[in-house]
Amino acid sequence: MKTIIEPFRIKVVEPIRMTTREERTHCIRETHYNLFGLNARDVLIDLLTDSGTSAMSSGQWAGIMRGDESYAGSESYYRFYDAVVDIMPFKHIIPTHQGRAAEKILFSVIGGEGKKIPNNTHFDTTRANVEFTGAEAVDLVIEEGKNPQTVHPFKGNMDVAGLREFIKETGAENIPCVMLTLTNNSGGGQPVSMQNIREVRSLCDEYELPLIIDACRFAENAYFIKLREEGYAGKSVKEIAREIFALADGCTMSAKKDALVNIGGFLCLNNDDWAMSARNLLILTEGFPTYGGLAGRDLEAIAIGLEEVLHEDYLQYRLRSTEYLGEKISAAGVPIVRPVGGHAVYIDAAAFLPHIPKAQFPGQSLAVELYVEGGIRGVEIGSVMFAGAAKMELVRLAIPRRVYTQSHIDYVIEVILEVNRRKDKLRGMKITWEPPVLRHFTAHFDYV
C-alpha cells in the first residue's frame, strides 16, 4: 500500500514562528507552567484541541462570500438546513453558536432537580450543563473503555446491561433522555458500534425513552464502523451516518469538530414541544431561530463542511494520521491509550512517569516538557483537570483537521521520543495557586 497522502494541497499558508528552547523556557515560566496561559504565537505545533481549529477548504471560503446575512429566513440558513437533514433526518434543526450552547438549551428544557441523564461518557461541558440544572450526569461506558491498555474495537460503547440496571433503579420517569457521545472524547476518542447504538435504541424503546446523540465527531465514528464492524465495509460513510441518526430522537452538535468550521453548532430534535421550548430559549441567548448566534456565512461554511467531512479519502487520511502518531511513539515504548482514537493521541502519563506520584501531576510535568523541548502544546487530562475524581493521568495531543502535514507529525514524534530518552529526569509539580472552579485553565504550578 502506498503512503496515504494529505488529500488536499495548500493554497494559503499561516507561518509558524520558530522559537528556541531558551525562549520557551522563559515563556512557560512566565505563565507559571500553565499551557493555557501561553500566547499562541509562542507555540510551534498546537495540539491543545481539534475544536474550532480546522483549516477550511477553498469551497468553504467561497461559501463565506456567498453568506446571506438576512436576520430572518436567510438563504444560508436553508442551505445549512438541507445539509444537516441530508445526514441527520430530524424534524427540527436549531442553529447555535457552538456545541455547549445546544447543550445548555437542551438541558434547560429537559433537565432539573431529581433527573438523571446517562451517557457513555459525558464531555465536561455536557456534564456541567446537565448539573447546572440540578440534574445528575451518569457515565456508563463499558469496562474496556476505562482501561488505557485494553484493546477493543469499540471502546466507546455503552454498557447496555448497566444501563438497564440504571433505568430500573432510577425509574424511567426520572430519565429525560439517554445520550451517546460519538466518538467518546473523554474516553480517548473511541467509537461506538452500530450494534451498540441499536441495542441502546431498543432498550430506550422498551422504556419509552428518547435517545440523544452528542454528534461532535460523528463522521470519524461512522468511518470506524465502516472499518471495524461486520457488514459495513461496503456501505458509504454517509449511509452509515444516516443509519446512526435514524436510530435517535435528536442530537447536539459542535460544528467546530466534524463540520470543519471555526465556530458553530446546532441542536436537532423530533419532539415538537421540546423544540418549541428550545427555540424560545434560543431567542433569549443565541438569536432568531434561523441564525442562532451565527452569521449567515458561518451557516454556509457548516453546510459545505458537513458534505466534505464525509469524503472517504479525507476520513482515511484523518484517522490514519492520528494513528500514525500513536503507532510511532507506541513502538518506541511510550504508553498510550489503545487503540488510537479518531481525533487525538492520549499519552498515559502515569505509566510513562512511574516515579512521579499522581499527587505531583505527571501529566502536567509531561505536557510542560513537550512544550519546552519542542514547542508542542497538548493538554493534561488527569488530576489537574479533575482533582480527586481523575481516573487516568493523560496528556491529550489533539490533531486539528487538515492543518498539519506529515512532517509536522514526524517532528512531534521526534520531540516525544527525545523526552522519552530522558524521562527519568522529569520532576513532579505542585499547584501554587488555584481558582475556585475549573482550575486547569488558570492554576499556577511549580516544580516540587
Ligand code: F0G
Ligand atoms: N461534546 C463533546 C464530545 C466535545 O468534545 C465538546 C468539545 C463539546 C461537546 C462542546 O462543544 O466546544 O463547541 O461548545 N470539545 C472540545 C475539546 C472543547 O477540546 O475536546 P463546544
